[in-house]
Amino acid sequence: LMERKTHAKINRKEVMLAKLRKSCSCTPKKLKNFVMDFLPVLRWLPKYQCKEYIWGDVMSGLVIGIILVPQAIAYSLLAGLKPIYSLYTSFFANIIYFLMGTSRHVSVGIFSLISLMVGQVVDRELLLAGFDLNDDAPPALGDGSLQNDSQSNTTAFNLTVAGMNAECGKECYAIGVATALTFVAGVYQVLMGIFRLGFVSMYLSESVLDGFATGASLTILTAQVKYLIGIKIPRSQGHGMLLITWINIFRNISQANLCDVITSAICIVVLVTAKELGDRYKHKLKFPLPTELVVIAVATLVSHYGKLNEVYASSVSGAIPTGFISPKVPHFNLMLQVAVDALPVAIVSFVFTVSLSEMCAKKYAYTIRANQEMFAVGFCNIIPSFFHSFATSAALAKTLVKTSTGCQTQVSGVISAMVVLLVLLFLAPLFYSLQKCVLACIIIVSLRGALRKFRDVPARYHVNKVDTLVWVVTMSASALISTEIGLLVGIVFSMLCIIVRTQRPRTALLGQIQATSFYEDDLEYENLSLVPRVKIFRFEAPLYYANRNYFLKSLYRLTNLDPNLEAARRKKYEKKEKQHLKKGDHTTNGLRIGETILQLVPKQIDFQALVVDCSSISFLDTTGVNTLKEILKDYKDLNISVLLACCNPSVIDSLKRGGYFGKDFGSMQEMLFYSIHNAVQFAKDKK
Numbered sequence: 001l002m003e004r005k006t007h008a009k010i011n012r013k014e015v016m017l018a019k020l021r022k023s024c025s026c027t028p029k030k031l032k033n034f035v036m037d038f039l040p041v042l043r044w045l046p047k048y049q050c051k052e053y054i055w056g057d058v059m060s061g062l063v064i065g066i067i068l069v070p071q072a073i074a075y076s077l078l079a080g081l082k083p084i085y086s087l088y089t090s091f092f093a094n095i096i097y098f099l100m101g102t103s104r105h106v107s108v109g110i111f112s113l114i115s116l117m118v119g120q121v122v123d124r125e126l127l128l129a130g131f132d133l134n135d136d137a138p139p140a141l142g143d144g145s146l147q148n149d150s151q152s153n154t155t156a157f158n159l160t161v162a163g164m165n166a167e168c169g170k171e172c173y174a175i176g177v178a179t180a181l182t183f184v185a186g187v188y189q190v191l192m193g194i195f196r197l198g199f200v201s202m203y204l205s206e207s208v209l210d211g212f213a214t215g216a217s218l219t220i221l222t223a224q225v226k227y228l229i230g231i232k233i234p235r236s237q238g239h240g241m242l243l244i245t246w247i248n249i250f251r252n253i254s255q256a257n258l259c260d261v262i263t264s265a266i267c268i269v270v271l272v273t274a275k276e277l278g279d280r281y282k283h284k285l286k287f288p289l290p291t292e293l294v295v296i297a298v299a300t301l302v303s304h305y306g307k308l309n310e311v312y313a314s315s316v317s318g319a320i321p322t323g324f325i326s327p328k329v330p331h332f333n334l335m336l337q338v339a340v341d342a343l344p345v346a347i348v349s350f351v352f353t354v355s356l357s358e359m360c361a362k363k364y365a366y367t368i369r370a371n372q373e374m375f376a377v378g379f380c381n382i383i384p385s386f387f388h389s390f391a392t393s394a395a396l397a398k399t400l401v402k403t404s405t406g407c408q409t410q411v412s413g414v415i416s417a418m419v420v421l422l423v424l425l426f427l428a429p430l431f432y433s434l435q436k437c438v439l440a441c442i443i444i445v446s447l448r449g450a451l452r453k454f455r456d457v458p459a460r461y462h463v464n465k466v467d468t469l470v471w472v473v474t475m476s477a478s479a480l481i482s483t484e485i486g487l488l489v490g491i492v493f494s495m496l497c498i499i500v501r502t503q504r505p506r507t508a509l510l511g512q513i514q515a516t517s518f519y520e521d522d523l524e525y526e527n528l529s530l531v532p533r534v535k536i537f538r539f540e541a542p543l544y545y546a547n548r549n550y551f552l553k554s555l556y557r558l559t560n561l562d563p564n565l566e567a568a569r570r571k572k573y574e575k576k577e578k579q580h581l582k583k584g585d586h587t588t589n590g591l592r593i594g595e596t597i598l599q600l601v602p603k604q605i606d607f608q609a610l611v612v613d614c615s616s617i618s619f620l621d622t623t624g625v626n627t628l629k630e631i632l633k634d635y636k637d638l639n640i641s642v643l644l645a646c647c648n649p650s651v652i653d654s655l656k657r658g659g660y661f662g663k664d665f666g667s668m669q670e671m672l673f674y675s676i677h678n679a680v681q682f683a684k685d686k687k
Contacts, residue, residue, distance in 0.1 A: 112395075
């Protein structure tokens with residue numbers, strides 16, 4: 001007989017007050033620990049092993065920096081912003097994560113999905129403000145400075161939008177929306193860190209994240225097609241953007257720019273071939289080939305000396321200024337407009353960063369602090385938003401490159417930031433003649449990993465059909481409706497799948513494995529022997545209000561006995577018998593009376609005990625307890641005892657509180673057993 005331990009009662013009020021006093025106290029040691037925890041670089045940098053780490057960090061930093069520059073310029077198309085802002089984002093994100101991050105290997109910066117989400121909000125706000133989304137206007141010739149950005153558009157608008165009274169052009173308003181969105185997303189992430197809401201990421205399953213990434217990749221691919229073939233179509237907004245864009249593409253396919261088509265074909269062939277060769281021979285290469293940088297350099301030279309913009313009207317990047325713009329506080333009224341949009345950006349950014357950080361930590365045997373990662377990503381958004389940057393996240397592709405090139409610490413992030421800084425200060429104007437179709441090719445080729453998920457669908461379906469359905473629904477909603485709604489649909493649908501699976505779980509009658517004390521599903525295994533006069537019922541889910549009826553229906557179906565119907569039949573039989581006895585005519589019309597009695601005779605019950613295997617019932621709510629009390633009473637009326645086996649402590653506590661065992665728990669030893677075999681033996685021994 002097992003006896004429960006008696007736990008001392010905890011005064012929760014005193015515990016809370018003690019924690020509050022401890023957290024509010026301020027000592028020099030505690031202040032030092034707080035600063036060291038908030039800036040982890042202060043812990044690991046003094047212990048930095050220069051001789052062992054420096055070569056790997058410098059190499060990986062240079063490689064990532066070389067990859068970052070073309071990607072930053074390319075992803076500006078997704079965000080609907082000028083390339084200079086992507087370079088700012090890459091620079092500041094690396095510096096801040098170096099100071100605050102706990103992962104040694106993750107690469108934080110611009111990320112295609114986040115850039116797409118930012119770009120969709122920017123486009124919507126530009127439309128609402130009355131701007132034209134056509135970004136194919138001729139680039140402005142300037143002195144390389146962004147200070148006069150009202151001249152950077154063909155038209156300047158004197159607007160009073162969201163409280164902005166100054167003359168503000170399209171570019172000015174676009175970056176204003178992006179920085180406001182980024183600031184609010186960062187605030188959300190910091191608040192989630194303060195209130196320890198990192199558990200929100202648990203609701204984004206792998207199937208939801210993969211489906212979201214694949215659906216968003218289809219949207220990104222669709223948005224880049226117009227640059228690939230050089231047609232001028234309006235940037236679609238709202239739900240169904242993917243379908244509307246493809247309709248516009250096919251309507252205007254006759255206007256395709258032959259120069260852009262040829263350039264795109266050559267660039268895609270070169271990039272894909274180089275990527276495939278790199279993947280095949282990556283074990284022989286010390287670092288990845290900087291294919292994107294080579295393609296951009298060659299394409300820029302060809303475009304410049306071939307005068308592709310002037311002769312063939314090929315769309316080019318235009319003037320990219322050097323230096324930094326003076327900091328500016330994001331506008332408060334714009335924050336209010338994008339407050340709702342910032343929430344999915346914050347969640348997706350955090351989830352991708354933490355999942356990649358945990359992946360690297362597990363691979364290289366160290367630990368990260370998820371809450372500190374939330375703060376790090378939050379401040380990677382808050383601080384750069386004052387410096388004309390937009391939202392950031394960890395990126396899988398760059399993280400994998402970083403680890404494969406010998407990265408040891410986040411010193412490599414500083415090296416990457418220096419490479420970007422070099423471009424910002426001196427090299428940016430050299431990309432003036434770079435064709436936009438080349439940037440689109442870089443973006444599309446970078447989507448290979450996400451688009452390859454389609455090849456995994458058969459294997460995913462073979463492993464788990466429900467997860468495959470979640471992936472398909474999330475991917476379809478993200479692509480066909482919008483990315484934010486797709487993410488929400490995926491979360492809700494995956495939760496509904498869990499609810500449905502607990503509403504209609506597996507149920508079974510168990511048989512005994514011969515010559516053992518173990519019992520299994522009679523329909524799944526051969527050579528099981530049924531226990532005479534005992535039925536063993538298993539319910540593989542928590543018992544709560546949503547699946548109560550299914551529990552009862554399954555029990556009655558498998559045992560072939562509904563106690564309520566049987567009790568009603570017996571009452572009717574007794575009533576008929578009494579009527580015949582009173583009339584004294586039980587000997588007349590015997591055939592007719594015999595037929596009637598035969599129809600009402602009580603059913604022959606082939607068992608005297610019902611054992612409920614509770615090993616899979618993780619919890620009971622009030623409805624669940626009442627359901628078990630109901631079957632206990634109903635079967636008792638038929639002289640059938642109900643025995644519970646393998647209940648966990650929380651289920652036992654729920655039954656005690658619900659009065660299942662009576663007031664004094666006196667009959668508990670005859671109703672509750674720690675194994676199915678004990679319950680069966682008790683039922684056999686009972687008369």
